Amino acid sequence: MRIGRRRFMKAAAGGALAALALRGAGRAIANPKQTPIDRHLAWVWRFDDDGDPAEIRDRLVQQRAGILLKTHDGSTYMGKWDASWGGVTGPEKVRELAEFFESAGVPFHAWSVTRGVDPVREAEVAAEVLANGARSLTFDLEPAEGKAYWQRGPAEAMQIGWELRRLMPDAYLVVAPDPRPWQLEVVPIGEFASFCDEIAPQTYWDTFDSPANYRLFEMFGYPPGPDGITPEHVLTVTNQALAPHGRPIRPVGQGAASHEEWARFLQTAESLGMGEASFWRFRTAGDGVWQALSESVARKQEQSKQAALKTQPRDNPAPAGQGKGAGPKVDSPRAKTEDAQEEADGAAGAPANRPYRNLPRFRSQYRLDVAPSRNRSLLPGGRE
Structure with a gap:
């Protein structure tokens, strides 16, 4: 569905006026510091389903991971559906949750399902979330299913981008599409990639492992190998399909998968130059996933340590004239003259x-x- 010029200009003007009244925990919205995502992130849908916020925080501290919390759906805060203490009812609750997790050393990031029904208001809510403690915001961009997920077209996608970048020019934004090629064709991935900093494809190899997906992968030129739809296959297809957008790729893995699959998933992502993977979602992640993440962190720490050792000089060079083989120190003629003069003065009774x-x-x-x-x-x- 496309919108006419008159409707577009009216919405843009309304958005400019609405921006003046943006809520932000009692303060004006300020540009947050752009923060790279440097840890594995656990997606959290709703606290009344994923678990108690304190228990989630403790586990993430133990794993040295961050949280990626759903704060809103379209232009509506999640408190409409999550009545628990952690349900996000507005900017003030975002600030409270950000402080709750960050105070324990858990990086706080946010995500939302983007719909495009009210682009200006959706951008305003995103700005409120970013202004109140979220280090980044991820847009879950998927084809429409009834009234859920993306409902509009490229023009509305650009409206969200223009308005959000006007309000928060330095915000760190991520788009998370379904990376199957036929799914990418029916969402405005190019428009979102144009104003987002990176792409977080939802690479769910178990979910994609079906006869229908086999046929579609073959039709689009990505036939699965003899092992079927594996983490390696999905990541390879994803890398090729999204590379033209010129954005860093940080994949989202299937939380319910095994340790062996996750170890392969992380190693393949690393070999393709992708960023720290996240997983969907906290409640479904088994011990194997946590173990694979811990192994990945330990491996990268060791790699960083070895790289640092290689860059350190082996020996500290001695100052000129003091190294091995340096000759005896020789006073200058002026120094010898002054020493002789001092001896003469001393002999003559001078100080x-x-x-x-x-x-x-x-x-x-x-x-x-x-x-x-x-x-x-x-x-x-x-x-x-």
């Missing part, structure tokens, strides 16, 4: 400690071109 004895060498070393009387504080003991 042996001449205040300005070392000044010529001092001045030469520091290139002092002013009279000694103006540099008394630079002399030993500040003597005159």
Whole structure:
């Protein structure tokens, strides 16, 4: 569905006025600091289904992972469906949850299902979430299923992008599409990629493992191998299908899969140059997934350690003239003359400690071109 020029301009004007009244926990919306996602993230749909916020936080602390929480659907906050303590009812609740997780060292990120029905308001809600503590915002972009998921066209996608970037030009935005080629054709992935910083494809190999998907993969030029639809196959197809958009790829894995599949998934993603994977979702993730994530973190830490060791110099070079084989120290002719003069003064009864004895060498070393009387504080003991 496309919108006419008059309707588009009316919506844009209305969005500009509405932006002046954006809510933000009692303060004006400010541009958040753009923060790269440097940890594995656990997707959380609703606390009344995924679990108690404190228990989720403790597990994420243990795993050194972050949370990716659904804060809104379209332009409606999740409190409409989640009546638990953690249900997101508005900007103030976003701020409370962000502080709850961040205070324990768990990075707080947000996601939403994008619909496009009210693009301006959807952008405003996204801005409110980002302004109140979310390090990033991920748009779940999937083809329409009834009244759920994406309902409009490319024009509405660009409206969301223009308005959100106007409100939050430095926000870190991610789009999470279904990466199967035939699904990408029916959503405005190009428009979203144009204003998002990276792509987080939903690479659910078990979900895609069906006869219908086999046929479609073959029709689109990606026939599965003898092992069927595997993590390797889905990631390879995803990489090829999304590469033209020129954005970093950070895949979303299937939380209900086995440890062996997850280990292969993470290793393949790493070999393709993809970012830290996330998983859907917290409640469905088994021990095998957590183990694979821990192994991935440990492996990368060891790689970083080894890389750092390779960049360190093996030996500290000695200063010039003090290295191995350096000859004995030889005083300059001026120094010898001054030493002889001091001995002569001492023999004649003159004070042996001449205040300005070392000044010529001092001045030469520091290139002092002013009279000694103006540099008394630079002399030993500040003597005159």
